[in-house]
Amino acid sequence: MKENELYKVCIWMWRWWSACNKANSGEKMTSNAEIVKSVYFYIQEFEKLGRTDSGAAHPRWKSPSIDVYKINVDASFYDSTKQGGWGFIVRDNEGTFLEGGARKIVRAANALQAEIIGAQKCLQHAADLEMTRIILETDAATLGKTLTSSCFDKNSNGCLFRQIREFIEFHFQYCY
Secondary structure: OOHHHHHHHHHHHHHHHHHHHHHHOOOOOOOHHHHHHHHHHHHHHHHHHOOOOOOOOOOOOOOOOOOOEEEEEEEEEEOOOOEEEEEEEEEOOOOOEEEEEEEEEOOOOOHHHHHHHHHHHHHHHHHHOOOOOEEEEEOOHHHHHHHHOHHHOOOOOHHHHHHHHHHOOEEEEEOO
């Protein structure tokens, strides 16, 4: 498929999956028209993200050095239920997909804790696969600050920050 068609298919599948999840949890059913409308909305939003005011593209994913793995991780959090989810993708220096996963977060105190849980779980998975040289990339800038500094260690999530830092050698990279 052409890249733009692939984006449309992926966005459509994501919106359809979200609608199914809402229906399965007892929320109002999303109509087909609402799904299609949201697909077009997100396509337009993603196209905007690819351009700056000058029309130049935003930086894309950058490959790591040879023998270094890049893990992109993200998490979600719903304050009303105190639940969320996390997911990750591991790629090598050529950008080849090596591993990925996602799980539900049954209980978290806040969005930062959900991001920490996601980082901790994906790093544990990487360690289980004997990946030792890692770049952890996320869109959660606060997560990066907590993992690269000890000034947050007295925070309520401080034990999680310390566990991750002691757990494995990694570099943090922020990606908007």
